[in-house]
Every structure is written in C-alpha cells, then in structure tokens.
Amino acid sequence: MPRGLTDVGLVVLIPALFAVAPFAYDNQLLLFNTMVFLTMAQGINIIYGFTGYLPFGYVGLFGAGAYGASLAVLFLHIPAPVAVLLGGVTALVLSLILSPLLRLSGAYFAIATLAASEVVYYVIANPALAGVTKGPYGINLSVAYSPEASYLTMAAITGFATAVVVYLKRSHLGLSLKAVRDDSLSAEMAGINVGRQRMLALLWSAFFAGLTGATFAWQISVFYPDSVFDPSISIFAIVFCLFGGAGTVLGPILGVVILYGVYNVIGITEPQYFQLLYGVLIMALVLFLPEGVVSLLKRRGMHVL
Amino acid sequence: MLEFSLLAGILFGLFFGLVGLGLNLIFGVVRVVNLAHGDFMMLGAFGAFWANKLLGWNPLVTVPIQGIAFVVAGVVLYYLLVPRLVVLRDFGMISLVLFFGLSQVIEALAVLAFGNDPRSIFLPVFGKEPVRFLGETFPAAWPVSALVSVVFMAAVYLYLYRTRVGATTRAVMASREEAAASGINVDLVSALAFGLGLLLASVAGMLSLFMLGSVAPDFGSGITVTAFAVAILGGLGDPVGTVLGGLLYGIALMMMQSYLPSWANVLPYVLLVATLLARPGGILGKEVRHA
Numbered sequence: 001m002p003r004g005l006t007d008v009g010l011v012v013l014i015p016a017l018f019a020v021a022p023f024a025y026d027n028q029l030l031l032f033n034t035m036v037f038l039t040m041a042q043g044i045n046i047i048y049g050f051t052g053y054l055p056f057g058y059v060g061l062f063g064a065g066a067y068g069a070s071l072a073v074l075f076l077h078i079p080a081p082v083a084v085l086l087g088g089v090t091a092l093v094l095s096l097i098l099s100p101l102l103r104l105s106g107a108y109f110a111i112a113t114l115a116a117s118e119v120v121y122y123v124i125a126n127p128a129l130a131g132v133t134k135g136p137y138g139i140n141l142s143v144a145y146s147p148e149a150s151y152l153t154m155a156a157i158t159g160f161a162t163a164v165v166v167y168l169k170r171s172h173l174g175l176s177l178k179a180v181r182d183d184s185l186s187a188e189m190a191g192i193n194v195g196r197q198r199m200l201a202l203l204w205s206a207f208f209a210g211l212t213g214a215t216f217a218w219q220i221s222v223f224y225p226d227s228v229f230d231p232s233i234s235i236f237a238i239v240f241c242l243f244g245g246a247g248t249v250l251g252p253i254l255g256v257v258i259l260y261g262v263y264n265v266i267g268i269t270e271p272q273y274f275q276l277l278y279g280v281l282i283m284a285l286v287l288f289l290p291e292g293v294v295s296l297l298k299r300r301g302m303h304v305l
Numbered sequence: 306m307l308e309f310s311l312l313a314g315i316l317f318g319l320f321f322g323l324v325g326l327g328l329n330l331i332f333g334v335v336r337v338v339n340l341a342h343g344d345f346m347m348l349g350a351f352g353a354f355w356a357n358k359l360l361g362w363n364p365l366v367t368v369p370i371q372g373i374a375f376v377v378a379g380v381v382l383y384y385l386l387v388p389r390l391v392v393l394r395d396f397g398m399i400s401l402v403l404f405f406g407l408s409q410v411i412e413a414l415a416v417l418a419f420g421n422d423p424r425s426i427f428l429p430v431f432g433k434e435p436v437r438f439l440g441e442t443f444p445a446a447w448p449v450s451a452l453v454s455v456v457f458m459a460a461v462y463l464y465l466y467r468t469r470v471g472a473t474t475r476a477v478m479a480s481r482e483e484a485a486a487s488g489i490n491v492d493l494v495s496a497l498a499f500g501l502g503l504l505l506a507s508v509a510g511m512l513s514l515f516m517l518g519s520v521a522p523d524f525g526s527g528i529t530v531t532a533f534a535v536a537i538l539g540g541l542g543d544p545v546g547t548v549l550g551g552l553l554y555g556i557a558l559m560m561m562q563s564y565l566p567s568w569a570n571v572l573p574y575v576l577l578v579a580t581l582l583a584r585p586g587g588i589l590g591k592e593v594r595h596a
Contacts (some may be wrong), residue, residue, distance in 0.1 A: 054398060100582055106398045107338045108541075111533055112581045115574040118530070122571040231526070235405075242402065272416045279409030286403040287389065 006305065007166045010249065014038070015159035019152060030264060032151055032219055035158045037260055039212045040237035041244070041252035042161040047205035048238075049247035050168055050177040051198050053102065056110045058209055058237055060117025061091040063229040065210030066217035067124055070139045071132075080144040084153060084214040091210025094120065095202050102198050117229065125225035138224035141217060150219040157215060161208045165249050169305060177201055178247070236260075239278055243285060245292025249305045254293050309441045310563045314556030316443065316451040320509070320516050321558075322551025323454035324528065325535030326461060326544060327505030333478045333542035334498035335387060337400045341408035342506055342532050343525030347415060349375065349507025350520035354424045364511050365453070375507045379500030387499070388492060408525055415522035425519035446515035457508055458548055464501070465544065474498055478542065534577040 018035055022028050040062065048054045055061075068090025069083040078086065101112045127135045168174035179187040180194050188194045213228060220227075236259075244255025259278070266274050289295060294304045328342045339345075352371045353364040386403060393399055431449040435442045465471040473494050476484040485491045513520055513528070531554075539550025554576065561569040 052395065052398065054401070101578075104581055106395070107401050108581055110398070110401055111338065111530070112578055115530060115534070115577040118574040119571055119578065122568075122574070126567055126571075128567050238402075272413045275409055276413035276417070279406045279411075279413055282406030282409065283403055286399055286406065287386070290393070290399060 007170070010305070011159055011163040011166060014162055014253075015155040018155040018158065022151070028147065028151060029219075032154055034256060034260055035154045036212055036216055037236055037240055037256045038253065039154075039158050039161045039208055040233065041240040041256050042165050043205045043208040043212070044237045044241040045165055045246055045248075045252045046168065046208070047201050048241065049251075050174060050181060051201045052106065052181040053198065053202070054106070054110045054238065055113040055205070056234060056238070057113035057115065057117030058205075059229055059231060059234040060113070060120045061094060061206045061209035062213035062216070062233055063117070063124070063225070064094045064120060065091045065213030066223070066228040067133065067139070067213075068210065069214030070141055070217050073141060073144050074139070080141075080146065080149070080218050081153060083144075084211060084218060087214025087217070088207045088210040091206045091213070092203055094210075095206030099199055099202060102195070102202060114231075114234075117231075117234070121225060121229035124229070133225075136225060138222065139217065141221040144218060145221045147219060150215055154212070154215045154219065157208070157211050162249065162253075164204055164208075165252075166305070169249055173197070173200070236263075239282060243281065243292060245294030245304075248292075248294050251292050251294045251304075258293070306563055308439065310559040311556060312439060312441050313443065313447070314559035315552060316447045316555070317516065317559060318552035318555025319451040319454040319458075319548075320512055320551070321531070321535050321555045322539075322548040323457055323505060323512070324509045325532045325539065325547045325551055326458060327502040327509065328529075328532045329536040329539070329541065329547045330461065330505065330544050331499055331502035332536065333544060334474055335383070335495045336397065336481075337387065337404065338397075338533070339502065340401060340404040340529055341411055341525070342502075343527065343529035344408045344411040344415075345375070345503050345506040345525075346510030346513060346528055347520055347522060347524045348411065349510030350514050350524070351415065351419060351424065351510075352507065353511040353514060354520070364514070368453075368508055368511060371507055372504045375503040376497075376500035379503035380496045382503075383496040383499040384492070387495070408529070412522055412525055419522060421522060423519035423521035423524075425514055431515065450512040450516050453508065453512060457505060461501070461505070461544060470494065470497065530577070531573045534573040534580075537577055537580050 018031060021031050025031065040058070044055070044058060065087035069080075069087030072078045072083040072086045073080060098113065098116050101109055101116070104112060123129065124133045125136045126133075129135055130137065168177065176187065176192045177197050177200075179190065180192060180197055184194050217223060217228065240255035240259050241252045242255070243259055244253065245251030259281075262277070263274060266277075285292070291298075297304050324346070327345075328339055331337060331339045331342075349371065352374075353367045356362040356367040356371075357364060386407075387400070390396055390400055390403065431446045434445060436445050436448050437443075438448075463471075465475055473484065473489045474497070476487070476489055477491055477494050477498075481491055484494075510520065513524070517528075535550045535554050536547055537550070538553055539546030539548065554573070557576065558569060558572055561572050
C-alpha cells in the first residue's frame with residue numbers, strides 16, 4: 001500500500017471509528033475519555049518523542065484550556081465550538097509565557113513545568129480570585145451542555161492530533177526535530193534553528209492539550225479546579241506515550257488502548273493495585289524496553305509508522 | 306509578628322534544608338533526580354510513627370535504627386537500578402522516569418499496607434512546655450526539629466570534607482569519568498551517597514510529623530517538589546548551598562503565611578520556576594544551561 005494512503009487511512013479511520021462507536025457501545029463517557037487520552041498522549045509524543053523534552057506539568061495546559069474556554073462561554077457568551085478554539089489559544093499563550101523554560105536541560109525542564117502547572121492551578125483555585133475564576137467552587141457550563149457535539153468535536157481533534165504526528169513523522173520538520181533531540185550541537189551546526197524548532201513542537205503540543213481540556217470541560221460541563229488540574233492526567237498521558245513508544249504514530253495509540261483498557265478493568269475498583277501495576281510497568285519499561293511496545297514489533301522486522 | 310515570622314522561618318528553614326539535602330546529595334553524586342525522595346520521607350515518617358505507637362519509642366531513638374535500614378536499602382537500590390542506566394544516552398530523562406515509577410510503587414504499597422489515613426505523633430514527645438526565646442514562644446517540637454536538622458547537616462559536612470570517602474565523593478561530584486580514571490570505585494562511592502541521601506530523607510520524614518502536622522501515604526509527590534525547590538534555590542548538586550536554600554525557603558514561607566496566607570501554597574512552585582529562569586545554577590551556583 002502506498003504510504004500516502006496508509007497515512008490518510010489512519011488519520012481518517014480513528015475519528016471515524018469513534019464517531020460510530022457509540023452506536024455499538026453505550027458507555028459514551030469511556031469512549032470520550034479514551035479520545036482525551038489519545039490526544040494527550042499524542043501531545044506528549046509531539047514534544048517528548050520529537051525533542052526529548054518531557055513536560056511533567058502537561059496537565060497545566062489542559063486545565064488552562066478548560067478554564068480559558070469555560071470563562072469565554074460564561075463571561076463573553078461565546079458559542080462553545082469557538083470557545084474550544086479559544087481554549088487552545090489560552091494554552092498557546094501559556095506555553096509562550098513558559099517557553100523560556102526550554103533553555104533548561106531535560107530534568108530541569110520536566111520539573112519546572114510541573115511547578116508551573118501547580119502555579120496555574122493555585123492561581124485559578126485561589127478563593128481570592130473567585131470573582132473571575134470561581135476559585136475552588138468550580139465551573140458550571142450547563143448553558144452550553146451538549147454531549148453529542150462535544151463528543152464529535154473531540155473525535156475531530158483526535159484525528160487532527162494524529163495527522164500532525166503523521167506529518168511530523170514524514171516531514172523535514174520532524175526529521176530536524178529528531179536531529180535536535182539526538183545531538184543539539186550538531187543539529188545547530190548543520191543549520192537547524194534549534195530554538196525555533198523546539199518552540200514549534202512545544203506550541204503544537206500545548207495547542208492540543210488546550211483544545212482537549214476545553215472539549216473535556218464542555219463534555220462534563222460541571223467541574224472543579226482539582227478535576228482539570230489533576231496531576232494524574234499528565235502521568236497517564238506520559239505513561240501511555242512511553243509505554244507504546246514515543247516518536248512513532250502508532251506507539252501512543254497502542255499505549256492508550258492497552259493501558260487505558262487495563263485501567264478501566266481494574267483501575268477504578270482497585271486504584272492502589274493499578275498504581276502499583278503501572279509503577280512496576282514504568283520501571284520495567286525503562287529498564288528492559290526503553291523504546292516502548294513498538295520496539296517489540298520493530299525487532300520482528302515490522303515497519304512501524 | 307515580623308520577629309515571630311523571622312524566627313519561625315529560621316527554624317523551619319533548617320528543617321527544609323534537611324528536606325532538600327538528601328535529594329541534592331544524590332543529584333550531586335549520582336546525577337539522578339530522585340523523584341521518590343518524598344516517598345522515602347513518607348516511609349521514614351511511618352517508621353517513626355509505628356515505632357512510637359507499637360513500641361512506645363521516642364522518634365529520636367528510631368532515627369539511628371531505621372537510618373541503618375535506609376542506608377542498606379539505598380546501597381541495594383543503587384546497584385539494582387543505576388549502573389545499567391548510566392551507560393544510556395538519555396540518562397537524565399530516563400532516570401527521572403524510572404524514579405517516578407519507583408515513587409508510584411512505594412506510594413501504592415504504602416496505601417495497601419497502612420491505608421489512606423494521615424498519621425501524626427502526639428506533639429509533646431519532644432517536651433511538654435512551649436519554648437521561649439528572644440521574646441517569642443514556639444512549640445517545643447520546632448527547635449528540637451531544627452536542632453536535629455543542624456546535627457545531620459553538620460554530619461554531612463564532616464562526611465564530605467573531613468573523611469577520606471568524603472573526599473572521593475567530592476571527586477565523583479566534580480567528574481565521574483576523571484574520578485574513575487584516578488582509581489576511585491565510583492559505584493561504591495555513589496552507592497554510599499545514595500544510601501546517605503535516603504537516610505537524610507528518612508530523618509526529614511520523621512521530623513515532618515511535627516513540622517508539617519501529619520503524613521499520609523500520598524505525602525511524597527508534593528514534598529518532593531518542595532525538596533527540589535529548596536535544592537534549586539541553593540544550587541542543584543551543591544549540598545552546602547542547600548542549607549542556604551532551606552533558610553531562604555523557610556523564611557519566605559513563614560512571611561507568606563503571616564502576611565498573604567491564601568498564597569502561601571504557591572510559594573515553592575513560584576520560587577522554583579523563578580530561580581530556574583533567573584539563575585538556573587541557584588543563588589550561589591554556576592551556570593548549568595545547555596544549548
């Protein structure tokens with residue numbers, strides 16, 4: 001099959017599958033959350049898989065998107081689909097503010113983003129700002145409540161995120177990003193603008209987190225700062241992406257399907273056992289399979305997109 | 306109120322210095338960000354709690370006994386995990402993820418073993434009367450905790466600067482390769498530093514029962530960020546600077562709690578981001594930025 005066809009097939013197939021899935025399976029919230037994590041894992045993939053920078057505080061951008069969109073609906077009475085876009089823009093603005101953090105090397109960047117997301121959380125959840133953000137009392141978006149429209153929007157965003165990763169994988173930009181990741185000094189000497197390329201990856205990654213957060217807020221319609229700044233959202237997205245294999249299109253998809261599946265079987269009733277299991281999984285992965293599940297396929301000589 | 310905030314800030318600052326010290330020692334020697342630092346603190350706190358509850362031991366008696374256990378655990382963990390990772394290209398990032406996994410495992414096991422309840426020790430085990438000095442009154446546990454912190458900081462200083470193994474440890478901190486080339490057993494020195502780092506975490510965890518009120522199994526992740534903020538403030542990889550970082554942090558925290566209480570929670574995070582952006586090497590530190 002020509003590779004253009006596989007690419008388009010994958011990008012169209014995923015949202016199409018999700019669009020029809022509610023007719024066959026009635027737990028729509030589970031399907032929705034699967035799309036949320038698919039997009040978040042691809043968002044982590046865009047920045048970590050292609051630049052080596054791992055944002056531990058990725059959820060900060062998700063929460064910023066949720067609040068940006070919600071406040072736009074509540075105060076400016078903007079229609080929800082436009083507000084979703086504004087949520088993405090909110091995350092873009094936040095990531096621009098945080099972009100000086102890209103000057104830091106790996107571990108510093110990871111923890112600095114974690115701290116930055118906590119700052120955003122405490123500012124939004126602060127009772128002193130309740131007039132603007134509703135503080136810890138949460139947001140009620142019932143005016144815009146529309147589970148079907150938000151579900152389909154999420155499906156489209158998931159397809160969009162997949163398309164961007166496919167594009168990165170195929171394009172000159174993706175190749176130069178990987179060069180920067182593997183040896184930034186040599187890449188710089190080969191004429192690649194290291195700072196600009198990293199910035200682009202950060203912005204795409206932030207944009208998807210913002211769109212996803214905004215759509216999530218629209219779907220659940222009543223939420224609190226704790227629920228959209230929950231650190232386990234970052235953790236899940238990172239673990240899913242690493243488990244499947246960062247830097248590939250298929251890896252994060254496999255990671256979400258396998259691990260989010262396991263989570264829904266045992267994670268909700270037995271959260272401690274799930275935490276134990278994924279802690280052990282992360283350690284085993286790093287020690288024995290640092291390239292993720294897709295490396296098992298690659299070892300068998302299969303070509304993985 | 307200003308005098309009280311300053312004095313309390315110094316007492317808490319010494320404690321926070323100890324909180325950051327173990328993390329920073331491990332980073333300085335092994336170049337690993339121990340994201341499970343807070344979880345080892347939690348284990349130290351639970352050890353002291355159960356020894357007090359079941360055996361009636363004073364937490365100060367528990368410290369040397371469980372300290373040995375933490376050193377042994379640290380040496381074993383080091384040899385199990387680190388040598389096979391050091392050779393990898395992306396060592397910094399991979400070790401971060403690995404220790405994150407470890408913190409999840411410890412937290413999950415702690416919840417399974419102890420339940421989700423926060424634990425605290427009845428405050429008066431460190432003396433019933435509040436302590437007065439310089440015209441201000443403090444709970445007895447505060448100066449006792451500060452004193453314990455100072456003793457352990459001094460011990461680390463003596464270890465690093467007055468013993469032979471300490472001299473080799475500083476050589477490894479300066480350059481792993483050159484230390485190995487001059488015949489130093491880098492793995493042994495690093496393993497000892499790792500064990501010492503966990504011992505410091507366990508002591509800081511025990512003191513957290515008094516300084517921070519109570520400790521629950523999920524206590525780890527938040528305090529790890531605080532420890533990291535303290536270490537960054539003083540300079541990552543510079544154990545002596547950590548004492549200064551702790552003092553700055555403690556005083557800033559107490560000032561915030563007195564004058565801007567609703568914003569006090571944000572402080573460690575703001576300090577962390579601001580220091581990293583303005584002076585990534587810490588207040589005293591050298592440049593650490595990379596391309």
